[in-house]
Amino acid sequence: MEIAKNIKYIGVDDTDIDLFEGQYDVPEGVSYNSYLIDDEKIAVMDTVDARKTEEWVKNLEEALAGRTPDYLIIHHMEPDHASNVRMLMEKYPNCVGVCTQKAAVMVKRFFDVDFAGRLQIVKEGDTLELGAHTLKFIMAPMIHWPEVMMSYESTEGILFAADGFGKFGALRHPNTEGMAADKLHATVDGWACEARRYYFNIVGKYGAMVQTLLKKAAGLDIKVIAPLHGPVIDKDLNYYLNIYNTWSSYKPENEGIFIAYCSLHGNTSEAALKLAEILKEKGAPKVSTSDLSRDDMAEAVEDAFRYDRLVVAAPTYDGGVMPVMQDFIHHLSIKAYQNRKVAIVENGSWAPAAGKKMREAFEQMKDITIVEPMVSIESTVKAKTISDLTTLAEALLN
Numbered sequence: 001m002e003i004a005k006n007i008k009y010i011g012v013d014d015t016d017i018d019l020f021e022g023q024y025d026v027p028e029g030v031s032y033n034s035y036l037i038d039d040e041k042i043a044v045m046d047t048v049d050a051r052k053t054e055e056w057v058k059n060l061e062e063a064l065a066g067r068t069p070d071y072l073i074i075h076h077m078e079p080d081h082a083s084n085v086r087m088l089m090e091k092y093p094n095c096v097g098v099c100t101q102k103a104a105v106m107v108k109r110f111f112d113v114d115f116a117g118r119l120q121i122v123k124e125g126d127t128l129e130l131g132a133h134t135l136k137f138i139m140a141p142m143i144h145w146p147e148v149m150m151s152y153e154s155t156e157g158i159l160f161a162a163d164g165f166g167k168f169g170a171l172r173h174p175n176t177e178g179m180a181a182d183k184l185h186a187t188v189d190g191w192a193c194e195a196r197r198y199y200f201n202i203v204g205k206y207g208a209m210v211q212t213l214l215k216k217a218a219g220l221d222i223k224v225i226a227p228l229h230g231p232v233i234d235k236d237l238n239y240y241l242n243i244y245n246t247w248s249s250y251k252p253e254n255e256g257i258f259i260a261y262c263s264l265h266g267n268t269s270e271a272a273l274k275l276a277e278i279l280k281e282k283g284a285p286k287v288s289t290s291d292l293s294r295d296d297m298a299e300a301v302e303d304a305f306r307y308d309r310l311v312v313a314a315p316t317y318d319g320g321v322m323p324v325m326q327d328f329i330h331h332l333s334i335k336a337y338q339n340r341k342v343a344i345v346e347n348g349s350w351a352p353a354a355g356k357k358m359r360e361a362f363e364q365m366k367d368i369t370i371v372e373p374m375v376s377i378e379s380t381v382k383a384k385t386i387s388d389l390t391t392l393a394e395a396l397l398n
């Protein structure tokens, strides 16, 4: 499967993984992408997760057709891509690994092997001639590990983007043999949903580094973006570059209100859903809700970043906030949540404390405006609660 002349996709799908990185639901699986540049010198672009070694080796050997690779380009050392570095280097003793200095240190840490003399260290702007193709290396530290680099193949205009522009979801249709061509190539329709969930949960903390990368990318004639997860992007590039610019600059993507709630006995959820109803009645552009105890946490994080306004609604628990809400706010904090309006709804039956704790947590984050008034529910939803929620809805829509 070629993504450009003599550049083949040799990646694999993982449709039986339960949690990616041990924490993210991937109902449609995930792909570990790997590519092969077939030229006078043959370069393999990254390996794959150990879960799929056998299938990847089959793809590799088929693409090599009896030849041996000259280079293994190691863009990223996270095990979903680098698990087979040692295996490949041992299988092909003349293959040279090409990576950053930091990646070379990680090779030793992960594999306890010193490939001395077989690792070619590259830095910003270095090039590697393969024949008709030339790779230029672009440092991309903290997208999203420190050793990450990308490479730009100048003949075809391909940016090998490591985890950048990655997306959850396998490329193959489940239960069918062979790859469906339509899944290898990104389409604007439907790409953002799982790419956004991937971005904010995995890369989100490092927006400044993505901004630096986008500035470098602006100076390149990119025709194709080849990420390490998800489909290859080879048309409508401006759409993808623009949306990455929005995400990485922490600007809201859409006007809307996301209500994240949790509830012990149904009273706080009743209030949260009542607020959603009032907002819709009053003409809110978009209202989205998530029950944090039951819905996907990664999707809640994604929606918090997607919209310009967030409401958190939680009961008091053990003198603080119900744990699942605490966890949600912690996720936002470590992903550098910022530049949003946040409203607070608390519940308490004898000593309400959740609102104060949630306010303190958001006040630690950058450019957060707390929308007043905070609504405090006394155990159950009453006429006063509805009146307070209506006042809050009006403030959110102002």
Ligand code: FEO
Binding pocket: 076, 078, 080, 081, 144, 145, 163, 228, 229
């Ligand atoms: Fe897909 Fe950061 O590994």
